[in-house]
Amino acid sequence: MVEKILKLFKSDLKVINIGLEFFYKSLKDQNVKAVHVVWQPPPKVEKDLQDILSKIL
Amino acid sequence: MAIVKNFVKKNFYRDSVQLLHLSEEAKKIEGVLDAAIVMGTELNKELLEKQGLLTEEGKAATDNDMIIALKIEETANIDEILEKVEKLLTAPPETAAETYYYSLESALDALKDANIAIVSIPGQYARDVVLKLLERDIHVHLFSDHVPLEHEIELKKIAYEKGLLVMGPEAGTAIINGVALGFANVVNRGPIGVVAAAGTGLQEFTVLVSQAGSGITQGIGVGGRDVKSPVGGLMTLLSIKAFEADPETKVVAIVSKPPSPDVQDKIINYIMENTKKKYVTCFIGGKTFEIPEKLKGRLVQTKTLHAAALEAVKLVDEKLYEEAKKKLFLPKEEIIKIAEAEIAKLSEKQKYVRGLFTGGTLTFETQVIFKELIGDVYSNTPLNPEYQLPDARKSIKHTVVDLGEEEFTAGRAHPMIDPTIRLLRIVDEAKDPEVAVILLDFVIGYGSHPDPATAHLDAIKEAKKIAEEDGRHLTILAHITGTEKDPQNAKKQEEILRSAGVIVLPTNALMALTAALIAEKKIDEKKVDKFYNEFLVGKY
Structure with missing residues (x-):
């Protein structure tokens, strides 16, 4: 049941960073292979517009 | 003479660390004496006021708005300054563009053999992202706070079944294979594994172990709620199982604020029935418990991070411990x-x-x-x-x-x-x-x-x-x-x-x-x- 964790312990880290960009920079500073996902909160939609959208989609 | 100006950008979001960086950059613009670029939360407005950087315009901003607060020389050209600030705000990230993605899917395609992810988005959005990662057998360090408890339970149950780590939510720190994830220190590698439901507890413990001359195999942060009844210590127990099976780890430390009594019992019972290695517990502020007969000699109970680090080192090497006590920890x-x-x-x-x-x-x-x-x-x-x-x-x-x-x-x-x-x-x-x-x-x-x-x-x-x-x-x-x-x-x-x-x-x-x-x-x-x-x- 812990095989996947033991495998992680023996592997080079390959990291997906989602959110705070400075964590990605920290990884790069440590020469760790990483990619960064730029995340933005979903736009706030007015309720009436959301109702219309939910009907269309 | 200096004048203070506030400019509000409606519904404009940058994360807090980016804003800090932008503020520092704005201070360097010619004619600017002081600057703060912040989201318009009540706390930020209060601090701007304390720093003498708030005007009526800024006061009207809401949580979703960005405030650009500038203290400038009276003779400075405000339009030019603003243009430069705008440039900072819209500048693309400075790091290599090829490693930036605008969706998780494209990032997963680009790094097909990804084995771990750091998630630090607002907590209410974290569940869907983590589910996708677990589906791909990717371990997760979940830094986010405000993740609903029911999401944490759901995610950890899935992860536990699959034998994957969900470190967090609200896990500030992890050290995996010597790599610092989130807030973490550069510490020696060595024979001590630590699982912690306490972020700076993990940092203090790993630092002290390292200063004492020993080192860490892995530092797994699981988030404070892991050791409370609703979550039931799922990731703490999974980490113990992993450390028990990991040939590099000789001593295992468990660090947390007081666990719920049922979870504490579960952890101690698990160690008693299913493990052979040496253990150190540090339930800071918890009640002293009776060490079961079967565990006497291979489980040490401690009250502070200082003691936990020293005892872990002692279990590895008594000589190192004596030296560390004298050198580092002041008589x-x-x-x-x-x-x-x-x-x-x-x-x-x-x-x-x-x-x-x-x-x-x-x-x-x-x-x-x-x-x-x-x-x-x-x-x-x-x-x-x-x-x-x-x-x-x-x-x-x-x-x-x-x-x-x-x-x-x-x-x-x-x-x-x-x-x-x-x-x-x-x-x-x-x-x-x-x-x-x-x-x-x-x-x-x-x-x-x-x-x-x-x-x-x-x-x-x-x-x-x-x-x-x-x-x-x-x-x-x-x-x-x-x-x-x-x-x-x-x-x-x-x-x-x-x-x-x-x-x-x-x-x-x-x-x-x-x-x-x-x-x-x-x-x-x-x-x-x-x-x-x-x-x-x-x-x-």
Whole structure:
């Protein structure tokens, strides 16, 4: 049941960073292979517009 | 003459660390005397006001709006300055563009063999992202806070079934294969594995183990709620299983604030029935438990991070332990000497301690120690609910505040990254003639401010000056959670602080002890002995 964790312990880290960009920079500073996902909160939609959208989609 | 201008960008979002960086860049623009670019939360508006940077325009901003607050020379061209600020805001990320993706799917396609992810998006959005990662058999470090408890339970159950780690939510720290994830230090690798439901607890523990000459196989942060009944210790137990099977790990440490009693029993029973390695528990503030007969000799119970680190090292190598005890952790005579020297300088009126902390676990540990030595203290996160500060911004008598709590971080970077709030608070505390000691933690390493000691120098000098002009001596104690290998270099940080008259202690526990002795103004050697015997060594 812990095989996947033991495998992680023996592997080079390959990291997906989602959110705070400075964590990605920290990884790069440590020469760790990483990619960064730029995340933005979903736009706030007015309720009436959301109702219309939910009907269309 | 300087003028202050606020410009509000409606519904414009940048994360708190990016905003801090933007503020620093804006300060460098010609004609700008001071600048702060922040989201328009109440806390940020209040701080802008304190810094003399808030106008009516800024006051009208909401949480979703960005405030560009500028103090400029009267003769400066505001349009040119604004144009430059706009450029900063819209500039693409400076790092190589090929590693930036705008959806998780495209990132997963690009890094097909990804084995771990760090998720630090607002908590209410985290579930869907983590589910996708677990589906791909990717371990997760979930830094986000405000993840609903039901999401945490759901995610951890799935992860547990699949044998995957979900480290968090609210896990600030992890060290996997020597790599610092989130806020973490550069520590020696070695035979000690640690699982922690306490972020700065994990940092302090790994740092002290490293300073004592041993090292860490893995440091797994699981988030504070993991050891509470609803989550049931799922990731703590999974980590123990992994450490038990990991050939590199010889000793396992478990660090947390008090677990729910049922979870604590589950953990101890699991260790008793299913493991063979040596274990150290550090349930800070928890009740001492009876060590089962079967575990005697291979499980050590400790009350502080200091003791946990020492005992873990002792289980690895007794000789190393003896050296570490002498070299690093100061015998009681030294602590008494420091305290006596400070007591002699204090006026009669000065009697209170004020702990201004950035680390949650360090705040908690300090309160646990104070409870033993000087009784309950006021806090925004008190041990005893009767000691809840009505207003976290104002200290009462003995006070210890966690500046990393919500009321100080809404829409702002954590105080380990942005010391502004603490700098203002140090000066405030110095104005109180009853304050004897200020305690400061400096948690360095990856993720933290690049040079926190220097960033604190002006405030420390100002605080000392305020006290001096009032005919008082103000004692400032500090502890640095960090190593010489950290980007900030703990030794350099220490030198900078010492140059400003700050007394630097080697562990958080010893800082708390020293502060308590100074505040009490008399040294009770028996009490000190008891503290050393109960709080700085373990129980077998």
